[in-house]
Structure formats: structure tokens, C-alpha cells
Amino acid sequence: MSAFLSYLVSGIAVGCGFALIGSGLVIIHRVTHVVNLSQGMYAVVAALSAATFLAAGLPHGVAELCAVLVAVVAGLLTGLVAIGRRGTTPLSSLIITFAVGIFAYAVEVLTWGDQPRSFPGLPGAIEIANVRVQEQYLLVVVASAAIFLALDLFFERAYLGKALSACSSNPYAARVVGIDVTRMGLFAFALGGALGGLAGVLLGPLRPTSFDSDVSLVIEGFAAAILGGLTRPILALMGGLLLGVAEAMVAGYVNGSYQTDVALVLMLAVMIGQTARRPSLDAEGQ
């Protein structure tokens, strides 16, 4: 029983990380219709930056914040290349974001080398119902809950958030009422960078990060997001939690090396299931 609970907690924590990456994908996709294949890269960049900043003597909190800012810049740069040029189709932009992710490999290897790195998070562990839970897991869960709450408020209440939603529901009408759709797209990329970066600094102490961790991160984030049909961040949270727990259970009870395959197979099954339910004319209209 206690083993089950500890798998559950670690699954929820890791799932929150997937959900953060997935919600970045969702926000960018909603506003620009681009699926951002470099979304995992922001987490990698943030985790590696955080390790460097901490090693340079910055206190916890400040180092992580700076690392997230680096990820925001990375997101903004991706957006500039992917949608900055007028007339780039979403599928071309997807290929560009893939290329940006690979380009980031070059920068990351130059800056941090090709070995995986980790950095300390919250060191302690507390006892809940006879189960030892690392405080870092709790931090991930609490921080993610706060972030998703803030996202929800942002999209419901803030003017900027409403403008972003306007761009996603009807770009033409948004432009008519004076919203700069391209600028909103860039903002979405920056926000996506921030969410990816947050995932990176939260998960960094839990799993070592190397420059090519981004492929599995973006796949897991996409799997989380696709469960909600790439439409709402909160559905990405549900998807992320489901995926994180499923992976932790498979790793705990079956075999650790199968856990990424769980994400992949789940993602394929969900995508195929969703397509089967949707008439093809709908899909082409997008």
C-alpha cells in the first residue's frame, strides 16, 4: 500500500511537469495553430541554466527565476523565427520549431557540454500517512496548482488573456477589433517558454537533464495536451496527471524502461480515437 502511495505521489508530481509543458503547447497552438516541437527544449534550457546559476552562487528562487527568464527568451526567439515571417503556414512553422529545437542542441552542447546535469531542489522529506514524500514532489504539486490557477484567472479576467482567446477563436475578427495577431502569437510563444521553463526548474532536481531530453519531454507534454484535444490548459493538466500516474505505476510494478512507451502508445491511441470520431471535412477546415 505504501509503495502504491509513493508511486502515486511521484506520478502526480511528474505529471504536473508534463502538464506544464503540455499547457505551453496548448496555448501556442490555440493562438497560432502551430504545434511547437521545441516546447521540450525550454524545459531543458531552464534546467541547465538553473544548474549553472546555482553553481555560480545565486540563491534558490533567484536562480530558478532567472532560468525561467532564459526559457522565456528562448520561447520568444522560437516564435520570431516560426511565425515572424508573414505567410508561414502552420505546418511549415511546425517544421521550423523542430529545426529550432535541433539548433538549440548546438547552443546547449556549446554552453553546457553533452553530459546530463542535475541540481538540488528541496532536500527534506516529510511523512504523510506513513509514506515518506520528498518535499520537492510537494513543491512541484503546489507550484503547478498555483500556476494553473493563475493561467485560468489570466485567460478569464485579464485583458491580454481575453485578447489571446480572441485570436484563437477568430483571428480575422480579432484583427478587426485592433488586436495584433502576430504580436499575440509571439506573446503565446513567450508564455509557452515560461511554462516549459517552469517545468524544467521543477523537474530538474527529480530527473537529470541533458541536451537531448527535449524529445521525450515534448512527446510527454504533447501526450498530456492531446488528451484534452489541444484546446484548454486545464485539460492538459488532467492529461498530464493521468499520464504521470500511469507511467509511475508501470515503472513501479512492471519495468522502468517501459514508461516512455506508455506515453507514446497512449498518445497514439488517443489521437487515433479522436480522429475516428471527427468527420474529415471538419479536420480539413482547420
Added chain:
Amino acid sequence: MKRPPRTHRVVAVVAVVTLVLPAVLRESALSVYILLELAAIVTVGVSLLMGYAGQVSLGQAAFYASGANAAALLSLHGFPTGIGLLVAPIVAAVFALIVGIPLLRLRGHHLAFATLATQLIYLSMVGRMHLTGGDIGLQGIPPLTLGPFVLHADRNYAYLAWAALALVVLITHNVMTSRPGRALRALATSEVAAESSGVPVGRYKLAVFALAAGFAGLAGGIYAFYVGYVAPGSFPVLLSFEYVVMAVVGGLGTIEGALVGAALVTVVVQSLNQVATLGGMPSYAPIVLSYAAYSGLLIVAVLFLPQGIVDKERLRALATRWRARWTTPR
């Protein structure tokens, strides 16, 4: 429809030059040349799939790997190596048929992610199976024996890959100029419109997916015999990325584009590699430069050369202008 004779002349010149090259290239350049030919075989398929039929594949290296694994396994278990080479494209095509039936319902970015996922699942399965040697892979693959000829020298593999590439180009050309080719063109624009004009969309998409995979499997089979060992690490996601770069840089949907793209990208990356391995460069320089080169080329091509380097319209305009200049009486 007869092709104009000028095209024949170009094809003949290219064929002669590429056949002479293996005889004059040095050892190290020859291995680059063979890998270029193999990449070109895969890229022709990718270009047909992405540019002509409008289906994205970011996991083409999985089919390359399946061909390599099939050829390696058969020849290590005592089958004639010729059978291994013959089976490699068939295995890859059947693999594509099996995954294609569910996956090809997906479109655009869903299909892109699904093909990427297919490759990751394939690699992790192969990395865990005893049969395929796990992460270490399969070693000691015998050289290819075709009838009385044992292919030992690199030069032989260069000619073998040349023949395979020629076959692939011929098949692709025939597909493109046939009735199914026009149907593919139509379904790339709108599947619904194609379907309502009587194109069996599902079956055609599956067929072209399997065909492109078969090309990749054939190249993979030759690769296995040429290199002599195959491991999951030989087929990273970056390899699939490489094929997309080559196809996009050259110009999607054309044979010339795929060939020029494969050649150009290989030459650029290899030249950078030469620079990076000069004395005084850090040990990580080659890998950093190749990442930067692949991604830089792809971004520039997508943004500024949407038709690729081999842009027929532009080339035709150039040719007309030149011809006008040469034929004007002085």
C-alpha cells in the same frame, strides 16, 4: 508523353558523372559518397510522401532501421545475403502498412508526432529485444554476396547503392507520371475533394507510405551490409530530421529536388566536419556544427526557398533568358 530530349541529356550526364565518381574518389570521400547515395534513396521517398502526397513523416529512420535489422538478422541466421537485401525493403514496407493503417487517419501535426512516436517506440523495442542484440545491436554481418560476386570493397557498395538509387528514381518517376500519381497530387490538396472525385484516398495514402518506407528499407539493407553492424544508436531521431532537411532544402515533391538536396546537405555538413576536425578545434565542434548546419539550412529553406533550391519556375525563367541571349544573331 515523351520527355523532351534536353532532360534526357541532363540525366545521361548526371548518370555518367555519378558512375565515374566512385572510381576516382579517395577512401574517405568514397564512404561519404555511399552514405550520400543511401540518404538520397530515403529522401526521394520522403519527398514523394511529403511533397507529392502531402503526408509528413518525422520518423522515416524507423523504416531505414527496420530494413537494416531485417537484412542483418536474416544474414546472421544463415540465409543468403542476397535474400536479406531483397527482404529489407519488403519488411520496411509491411511495417509501414501495419502502422500506416491507424496512423494515416491522422493529419498534419498529429501525423508528424505519430511518426516520431513510431520511431521512438521502434528504437526502444529493438533496444530491449534479445533477437536484435539490445542496445549493443547486431555485429559481424557478412558482406553481401550476389551470385559469384562478394562485395568487399567500398567501391562495390557505391555501385550497388547507385543501382538502388536509379531503381528508386525510376519507380518514383513512374508513380508521379501515372494516374495514381495525379490522384496523390489531388489528395494532397484536399482529401475530401479527391475522395468525392473517386480517388480511394485511404488506400493510396497507405500505398505511398509503404512505398517510401520500402525505399528507406532498401537503403537500410545496403547500409547494414556496408557498415557490418547495426545498433539502435545508429538510427537516432536526428537521422529522420536529416531526411526532412534534405527533402525540404532540395524542394519537396520532385526527384531532382531530393537528389540535389541530399547532395547539397551532405556536402555542406561534411565540409563543416572537415573544418571541425582540424587541429585546435574542441572535441564537440563536429557535432555542434552539424546540428547548427542541419537546422540552419532547414530554417532558411522553409522561410526563404519554399520551392527548394531546385525551383523549376525560376530555373525555367533563367534558361529562357540564356537561350534568348545565345540565339540572338549578333
